[in-house]
Amino acid sequence: MPKFAVLVFPGTNCDFETVSAIKKAGGNAERVWYKQSLKDFDGVVIPGGFSYADYLRAGAISARAEIMEEIKEIAKEGKPILGICNGFQILTESGLLPGALRPNKIPRFLCKWVYLKVSDNQTAFTRFYSEGEVIRMPIAHAEGNYYVNDPNKIRIAFQYSDANGEISEEANPNGSILNIAGISNEKGNVLGMMPHPERASDRWLGSEDGLRVFKSMIEYVKR
Amino acid sequence: MKYKAKIIVKLKEGLNDPEGRVIEKALKNLGYKIEELKVPKYFELVFESKNPEKEVEEMCKRLLANPVIHVYEYEIEPLGE
Numbered sequence: 001m002p003k004f005a006v007l008v009f010p011g012t013n014c015d016f017e018t019v020s021a022i023k024k025a026g027g028n029a030e031r032v033w034y035k036q037s038l039k040d041f042d043g044v045v046i047p048g049g050f051s052y053a054d055y056l057r058a059g060a061i062s063a064r065a066e067i068m069e070e071i072k073e074i075a076k077e078g079k080p081i082l083g084i085c086n087g088f089q090i091l092t093e094s095g096l097l098p099g100a101l102r103p104n105k106i107p108r109f110l111c112k113w114v115y116l117k118v119s120d121n122q123t124a125f126t127r128f129y130s131e132g133e134v135i136r137m138p139i140a141h142a143e144g145n146y147y148v149n150d151p152n153k154i155r156i157a158f159q160y161s162d163a164n165g166e167i168s169e170e171a172n173p174n175g176s177i178l179n180i181a182g183i184s185n186e187k188g189n190v191l192g193m194m195p196h197p198e199r200a201s202d203r204w205l206g207s208e209d210g211l212r213v214f215k216s217m218i219e220y221v222k223r
Numbered sequence: 224m225k226y227k228a229k230i231i232v233k234l235k236e237g238l239n240d241p242e243g244r245v246i247e248k249a250l251k252n253l254g255y256k257i258e259e260l261k262v263p264k265y266f267e268l269v270f271e272s273k274n275p276e277k278e279v280e281e282m283c284k285r286l287l288a289n290p291v292i293h294v295y296e297y298e299i300e301p302l303g304e
Contacts, residue, residue: 057289064286093289100291107241147238147292175239 002221005032005041007087009051009062014084014198018047021198025214027221034067042221043080044071046087048140048196058101058143059089068094080124080217081190085141088182088192097185097192099148105175109142113206114173116181116195117161123188124220126157128212134165135209137195139173139181144194146176146183158182158193189220225302226275232288232295233263275299 006018008031015031022029052061075081083091091097115136118129158181162171172179182193197210234240240261247260272278283295
């Protein structure tokens with residue numbers, strides 16, 4: 001059974017939920033402190049939270065931790081690396097993904113359910129969705145306003161939309177360029193997203209639309 | 224040799240600064256005619272180096288600024304041995 005490391009920095013707080021979502025999706029997962037080794041794992045998930053209290057910029061300090069060099073190697077090998085919320089911020093800050101996540105356009109913490117359009121179902125984390133499918137997940141962030149110099153050069157995985165999949169300004173919660181909620185690297189094995197799939201992994205949580213992110217990742221390892 | 228560096232990191236021209244906008248509005252509410260307000264980050268550090276210019280440049284590039292959205296400027300003054 002594929003085994004994933006759920007990375008824990010000081011201030012990470014979505015690690016337990018993420019482990020349990022991966023297990024529910026049919027994989028195995030373990031919380032791994034950022035000073036431990038990542039060998040023996042088939043992939044890495046960097047969960048949400050407030051690592052180093054968001055000092056300097058969200059994700060900036062964690063992105064310079066030694067373990068990120070190991071993660072860059074793992075990414076090169078083609079293994080899946082998923083960053084959720086603070087994890088996405090860490091991936092952009094470390095250069096594993098392009099662009100930057102800036103404070104929300106209206107500068108406040110956002111905690112609500114949103115609709116997402118699956119714009120790319122060819123990544124390691126989206127293969128169980130159909131292209132253009134509209135799904136529901138919660139967001140919870142103050143710095144999720146995605147910016148990149150040239151949006152034509154990146155792979156967009158998820159976009160904020162309305163219930164019909166319309167990508168509109170009204171459906172954009174944080175001011176992200178092109179309503180971007182998640183992107184992947186060119187190879188599709190590194191993905192970052194602001195919405196929390198682990199918080200949408202069971203019907204009693206309000207949605208299980210997020211579970212397929214983990215199912216896709218597990219299937220990708222088994223391929 | 225010891226040096227003191229004063230570093231300012233700010234958003235690139237044209238990028239929206241939400242915090243600046245809120246403060247600008249509050250100052251306007253106090254009756255001031257503000258045309259523009261920015262909230263850069265300011266760092267002051269004392270460090271030892273043989274090549275202070277190069278190291279401060281590196282510190283900005285590697286951590287203090289995010290090259291995707293920031294520009295930076297700095298002053299370095301020697302503090303003696």
